[in-house]
Amino acid sequence: MLLRMSGISKTFPGVRALDQVNFAVGEAEIHAFLGENGAGKSTLLKILSGAQAPNAGTIELAGQSVSFSSPQVAQQAGIATIYQEFTLAPDMTVAENVFIGREPGSRLFVNYRKLEEQTRALCARVGLDRSPRAMVRDLSVAEQQMVEIARALSMKSRLIIMDEPTSALSRAEVEKLFSIIRGLKREGVSVIFVTHRLEEVFELCDSYTVLRDGRNAGHGKVAETSVEAIIRLMVGRDVGLLQQRAQSFSTPEVAMEVKGLSRRRKSTDASAIELHDISFRLHKGEILGIAGLVGAGRTEMARAVFGADAFDKGQLIVDGKPVAITSPRDAIAEGIGLVPEDRKQQALFLSLAIRTNMSIASLDQISSAAGFLSSAKESALVEEYRGLLNIRMASGDQLVGNLSGGNQQKVVLARWLALRPRVLIVDEPTRGIDVGAKVEVHNLLIEMAKTGIAIIVISSELPEVLSLADRILTMREGHVTGEVTRAEASPEKLMTLMTIGSQRAA
Template identity: 55%
Template sequence: MAAQLLKARGIRKSFPGVKALDGVQLDVVAGEVHALLGENGAGKSTLLKILAGAQPADEGAIEFEGQALSPADTPMLRQRTGIVTIYQEFNLLPALSVAENMYIGREPLRNGLIHWSRLYEDAGKVIRDLGIDLDPRDAVRSLSVAKQQMVEIAKAMTVKARLIVMDEPTAALSGREVAQLLGIIRDLRSRGLGIIYVSHKLNEVKAICDRFTVFRDGRYVTTGAVADATVNDLVRHMVGREVVGVKRRASGVLGEVVLKVEGVSRLKAVSGTSATSLSDMSVHVRAGEIVGFAGLVGAGRTEMARVIFGADPCDSGTVRVLDKQVVLRSPRDGIDAGIVLVPEDRKQQGCFLSHSIRHNMTLPNLGRLSKMRWFVDEAAETRMIEEYRRKLSIKMSSDKAAIGTLSGGNQQKVLLARCMALNPKVLIVDEPTRGIDVGAKAEVHQVLFDMAAQGVAVIVISSELPEVMAVSDRIVTFMNGAITGSTPGSEASEERLMNLMALGTRPEAELALAA
């Protein structure tokens, strides 16, 4: 029987107004990938921070390789013990090289100075041993998200990790990159490492994990073998009820063209970014229609959305709302034209994490909530917050709490509420359910359906093809900054969309029929 690495018992943690963990437990053995599952707000992230030494538990005991861990341990001490956490938001310094990030604070020295050749040699050995395609001298900021994930794993190996905690490791990866990461995880498991794998993508859990533990509302629910549970079993344990995925039903009757984009091109990337160049892109969306944008990473979906919203410039092309051309020099112009965007990275681009839920939800609407021009009507502001809290089932102890204390799903709902309150003509949501649980995902989808039913033109961008197909009336495919096709949602299949996304063509049989 494999040796036990981690044993946590009776872990409790409370924050003002919230009991985050109520006596939970978790066991991990060497050479296993252990899934930690639960809805947003179930307590997973809190336990990960306690294991990492970033927060102390109020009560409970943690043993690692048979030794009791002190609640006073710092993250550095926990790393030296052998517990390394790779968070969803990477802990890397973009301006430094891969090797410097791997050994930061532990660089090899010679005569009191960094021994650079030894640093690159040691980093290269670890990278080659993992079978990763990385140059130790490359700056981290030049790397894709997938390769940054690999740097975090390589960094963990330099501290002789025995237990690696991965929080939503594939949230921003493409299918090919996910396959590569899962291959590395299998290799780490074969070396006898323990891995805690936190993910809302249950198909990945089935593919890579050996056992699972489920939390619900801060309490321990159950532990079991992944092979003995179906995806539906895991969902029931997580939410305590059956969750039925809602598929968009075509209304059959769409309104006038609300958004018309013609000939959008951009020859150069936006200054300071690696954004994809755009080539003669045109798309339209009608009132009550949901149009999905599908494409591989770097295809230009997000860049197109940002141009439509006014967040990024373009070299040529026009944007019309209700047949009126609009000039988009900033997001303010987009909002004034009736266009709103929920960005793909809610923490970096959408939320003011240290500010209150109240301020995050109402900020763009303060002009409508003012009295005597200069003062905020706090009563009207409170009514608005309460209205959307009920509509979207936002779980919060108080609207004065920092939005950063909310789960990912509830943060996403606050951003949706912010946009809904603007009464938009066009709603663009980029990766609307990234990093949120199955229950919240169904609720977010229903919000999109309700917005379309009210006559809003909706654009949904998602890296998950099943999600795009489930919510869209029509799917526009992108590749290398160009549009490669438009497919009715009722006729879409993953094979057809992948051909358009990866090859820029329809399947051969379909081309033969069209000839």
């Protein structure tokens, strides 16, 4: 056994994060580490990586008792962590990032020839076809991830922890990553693979461990279990998997119409995705799915409709009236809300309280005529949506950054529910949240549609689009390539529309 953690406990003020947890990883093994948001996974991995110290328990590495006082000590022992949010320096080269703080050469001078030779060899091992002199800021997300893996290999790591490594990758990039991980296994490296995408566990992993509420819930060989069994271990109950809903609440009344929305690429932003003559109607009570591969222009379309990005041509019609939306403030005034793809960077104020994050779009409703905020109304709003959405929190004064990913997403949804929007655009509604919270978010979106809210759901997961949407638009390279009803939709048909276009999808 390469790694054995026994009886690990960790307590924070008022919270017992881990309670006598046991965790083991074999030699040359790909081990899935699973659990709902808030189950204790991050805390255990921080202890393993040297970022936190346990209150109790022991760690053995290759049969030797060890303790890690810092991440540097863990790295020296052969344990490397690749976080979901990369730790690369964008204004440094690939080579400088791979060997940062460990550059070959004398104490005073770096041997750049040796630095680039060693980096080139490591890049070849992970399949990164980039010059060691390339700037990291010019690399794609998948390429930056390869740099992180190359850095881990440069440390002669025996165990690599990968936290949600596929969350921002296309399917082709995921397959390449899996090939790299399998190659690491053949070289004798073990991998702890943290993911909420259970299909990836069965495609890649040898064994699994599940935590629930800071305790062991189960472990075993992946080949000897099922998706349903792992979900029961994670949430302690049976959860309905993503199935196509039986009832539609769409009405003939049009909530919003988009006509000829177009945007040209600017010379100042050569990487921006162009939009070409995008037109569609969205009905009250309808859930409209938007499907497309990375770079299709789905998020760019949503941001243009919401006024976050300018567009060159096109018209927006809300409740039958043409509207001019040049900023998010205009969109909010017209009853349009946006839950963005990156909730931490674009939606939440992580260092502020839940109450502030939840009420910030509804200040007019909870303020007096003189413009003063009513604390009583704000508290009532927080309690209303805390109960309605089953948000797990200590109080409205708790920092939103301390919530799990699923509960953070519910806070963002509560913000727009409180505004009572006509139209709600939700970009990647369940990215980075566990299966139990995913089902809760799906049910919430369906209940919102039932009240007459028109919803646009943008998702990279075809099962999610197929389970939620009444109608699905597909996009490719800034164009709408097709429209299918729920009855007509299938993964094969959508993928054809997303990759080739309408000519081949009939």
